[in-house]
Amino acid sequence: MKPVNEYLQKNDRRSLFALMFALAWPTVMEQFLETIVQYIDTGMVGQIGANASAAVGLSTSLTWLIISPMFAMGIALLAMMAKAVGENDAKKAQAVAHQAVFVVIVLGVVEGVLAITLSGYVPAWMGADKVIQKDAAMYFKIICMPMIFRAAIIVFANVIRATGDTKTPLKINLMVNVLNIILNFFMIYGTREISVFGTVYRIWGADMGTTGAAIGTAISLTLGGILMTVAFFRRSLSRMSFKHIAYNAGMMRQSIKLGLPIALNKTITSLGYVVFAGLVSSMGAVIFAAHTIATVAEMAFYIPGYGMQTATSTMVGYTLGKRDAETFMRIVKMTLAVVVGIMIGSSLILFFGAEAVMRCFTSDEAVIALGATVLKMIAFSEPFFAAAIVLEGVYNGLGKTKIPFFIETCCMWGVRIIPVWVIVNMPGASLQKVWLCMILDNLIKTALLGRGIFRGGRGKAIFKKMCETV
Template sequence: MKGTLSKRNTKYKLTNLKGDSSHKVIFWTMVMLAWPTIVEYFLETIVQYVDTAMVGQVSAEASAVVGLSTSLNWLVNSPLFAVGIGFLAMVAKATGDDDPKAIKRAADQAILLVIGLSVAEGILAIAMSPFIPKWMGADKLIWQDASIYFAVICMPMIFRASIIIFGSLLRATGDTKTPLKINLLVNGTNVLLNLLFIYPSRTIYIVDQPVKIWGLGLGTFGAGLATAIAFVIGGGLMWRAFSQNASLHQGLKHIKFEKDTMIKGLKISLPIALNKTVTSLGYVVFSGLVSSMGTFIFAAHTIAIVAESIFYVPGYGMQAATSTMIGYTLGKRDWQLYMRTVLLNVMFIAVLMMPASLLLYKFAVPIMHFFTQEAAVIALGAKVLRYVAFSEPFFGVSIILEGVYNGLGKTTYPFAVETTSMWLIRIVGVIIILHLPGATLTKVWLYMIADNLVKTILFGWGIFHFKNRMRLFEKALATHS
């Protein structure tokens, strides 16, 4: 069995698409690129599950403290993810072009951006942390704890940037296993430190035998501290892996600013950054609107958001693999390989997400019960999870289609779609609901579902409409020429 798997890993590497573009080879290449990232995101989500559950055992207010920072973290990470995706597209295309010098030039500019972005974002996030809970309309009871938690997890920003950007570049070269291993260690460290930092010293019973467990009892501050330490470990290890990758790095003394490469990378990254920033800002506003409905409703909302996240992990796990493969087809200037890759990835994620949707619908109550013992929170959270379950396959397809645009470097259209859909459907819709009698969390989530469906339709039209298909590929080629 081991020998068979080894042969399959060798046969279905990214560069082997050059010699064989059959559906079978495309499919297994996608699987070999995607599975480590899917496992990585899955385990990250499991840790988020455990984090939320561990904090939820303290109180509903503690859940709200951590939940308030969830959408803020998306906002903070947006520019970092954008740079990672933009330079992933460049490295993947350079791999298809067989241009090792272009790969190293792109990697050098990514290093400069890791340093510059992390310093700027870290200072800004920490400076704003005392004011954010109030701006988001959170209950005064959690203002101080939420501010401290957010500041603590933003302190090691350069390590967070290293994990995201260097991890993307490693994946662009086809190395998806190293980021998986590093994130496994990071997530495990986070959980262990949570056990030590969140709860006070206590006695548990294992087979009727008392076992003393030491703890600091730091609550949400302890959860933030555990996360920050895990970021430091992960960032250090990701830099080491990046610097040891011969395709990407040639030593710090060789790094120099390359204007043309930097501009090309930023042209791809900027629309993604604007997209993710505006969308994440929308999530912040969205969370603020829901938080104004009360602590228990907000707790149900934030827990349900976390609970849902594990069910679209396959989509985000496949997105990086899709972008890498699309960038490679662009480098080879192979239209047929491009279209086969798009169609297979979209069909695969749609089929994969259908049973996930059924599981989410069937086990909504037990899933909510995992996070909290509050009966009202469980009932409300399970109700909205059953609503959103039906839209999961469409959401998964939209994630893959966005990955196609990212791989092509054509990121302006997704920015327009994401921004328009988020603000006109989700935000405006919820504002209207809150100003009408009978506002409920269920009605809020219906607008969230509508937002996801509209994005899927518009992304699909941009890629599959017969007038757009060839033109999009040709424009991407012209842009990269």
Template sequence: MLPVIFSLAWPTMLEQLMQTAVQYMDTGMVGVLGTSATAAVGATSTVNWLIGSTISAISIGFLAYISQSIGAGKKEQAKKASGQAVLTVVIVGIFFTILTMGLSRKVPVWMQVDPSIQKLASSYFLILYAPMLFRTANIIFGTVLRAVGDTKTPMQVGVAFNVINIVLNFFLIYSTRTVLIGGKELVIPGAGWGVQGAAAASAIAYTIGGIAITVKLWKHTDISPKGQSFLPDSAVLRPCLKVAVPNMFQRFATSLGYVAFASMINSLGETATAAHTIANTVESAFYIPGYGMQTAAATLAGNALGANDNKKLNSLAKAIVPLEVGLMVISGSLLFIFAPILIRLFSSDAQVIRLGSTVLRMVAVSEPFYGVPIVIEGMMQGVGKTVTPFIFNVAGMWGVRILGTFICIHLLGLGLVSAWGCMIGHNMLLFVLFTLHYFSGRWNPMNKTKVSFQYKTCKK
């Protein structure tokens, strides 16, 4: 299974690596403007996760349906689902555009952002979410392509998006300036828009990326929606929604927990907000092996279920779980060793560096444990089992992280370190719950009965 796993995982890993690199550069380039600018950008980042995760959850329904269709050899059925994905992108994209535009002024207030930077954070949020339709296309169409085993196309579009974002950042954030290169002065033009320039660069890049992924999907030989009906088809949407709705509620509830978590951290002040934002940015790079493997796990598990191949599904599980743990041990070790150096890339503030390094080294120890639930959840998504992960994730988020952080910050008067301690407790609970569920075998529907695609087996 290892060559197959890596062939699907490495493009997703590279794509996420590029996204993280851009996030690093975004944070670093804005960080030059000062701690207030970093805090303004990071203060609403968890709302970004909330919206992005909800849309990603919807796409999981299509991933399960399409990967199982391909495994069963039903390519026309998969193409019908692609047509329904187009309809979903239009509806969801328009809905979130209206929602984010309407709430742009209120979000920083709800997030308890320092009053001195609320206006800046609001303007950043408004510009960033203007192209919501294109962002939705990027997420859902990318997942549709991955469901048929094409992880390279989303990677290529993602790399192009990130390069555009970096270049535009360079010209939109800073004012026109003169630099000395090889003894000669060179005038570099710039808009000087600061934080708003970073948002505008991302918005333009999202728009180009959304158009590009749509064109790629339209021309794809295996999953093109060309010629398919774009009217609602209950035969396709019902099984997709059966998988997507629990996953959507899970991601919405956990992302809402991230919002509540960040809101409590924002109440600790500008230094804590900046340290938290930078530490989150740094940490995201070290989750890349985990989420790359999750994509491969979901696609291959769906294929195996569609083909009624229980041996293949169990072989996948036995190969990918220990592989995931090994990769996360390496990433966690690197994060622990280089934490202070990485924080210094984004801030020269001594307090921010000290605080950010401390919380990063704390979470580095839990990385291998967190990798296990990531990949097990991926396999469960592929086989359409999304209710149990919903229960586990919501219980961990609200029962451990949010409740614990509220007690530590508001009742005990503790700071950022205690909040990240609660986050680690949340990750450890997920490790225990998903590991027990994995060894019970209940995650695999073929362990109980022989399952044929499309839910029922008829006998004459």
């Protein structure tokens, strides 16, 4: 990839699109590969039975809650690093990198200890069926043990991406995911015989079920964290030794100021997902298995949104460093047009291929039928959800992180959680009604985020105000 400033200096539509593509495609591919691996992970566990799928699904929702502060600080540091790159300020960029080290150490240790300590209690707190509580608790405990390595993967990857290098995190995460698949193959199932072109091979297996899946994940995350740390320290903008790392109180305050609303946003959202999952889990193992598998299946279809979100936040940070409001608005419109166009196509695939997608994860016909129904429903809102993801990236890149927090909080709890609680506790509760609340949440959130950027030139006004204050 060319240096970022070469694209920005030309400042024409072709150059901006090339920059967007260069930043986005490795991140989109990374998200795609991670989702494929989660597909395989879920499918492998799903072969054990609906209870195993439900146990892993419960832990997945809780993990999103635990690691949300890491994502938040990663996004904050990405915005700060992107602005430093836009200003061509190497000294500031290195200072941002220094603070990332402190963030990884503190969050990794604190959240790891907290998660492991509470692992035995949370499945019961979430109202999970007693049949899956033990497996869910053990799975969650094991995958949280390498929390500091997970923090390194998340935070350091964001700082690396902000410098314009999106390929290195892609390569490392690809390695992590492939290793996870290989370990799952041997850890989940028992010793068995497989036939390849007529030749029968006896394959060793640990027969550890969901616990084996957790061990495979933990080992993969540990290796990934080590490799991401090595890559981070080798970057030209962050190259340093541990003895030269300097704590900068002012810059750390700025990162916390940016990151706190994102952390609250992601925590509230993740907590909402946990409560949401708990409500659905009370409807029975089959319904919750259908919900969990359909949720994982849906993830692949909004990957472009999250890939474009990172690219958008980074490019907005560059334009903020350049103080260029016109380019800022061109970037916003261009990324939205691209992601919505892509999502319309992927939504059609999801709608017509819903049943086939569900069959990739389970052979339970009741789970397949129910999951396919809700996937067809959610397909209609996918373009709007992707637009909301990119718009959130715009606000994050600007440093206006409070706006998405307030919108997300109101929509998550006012449109999704409270109505679902009412539905679950009324006669005739169904997964279809639950997912209808999800669809309404996506639509309303997109409308509110878009209104804050496009109505009456608000986007430019916010941008110019941020240029005056940073």
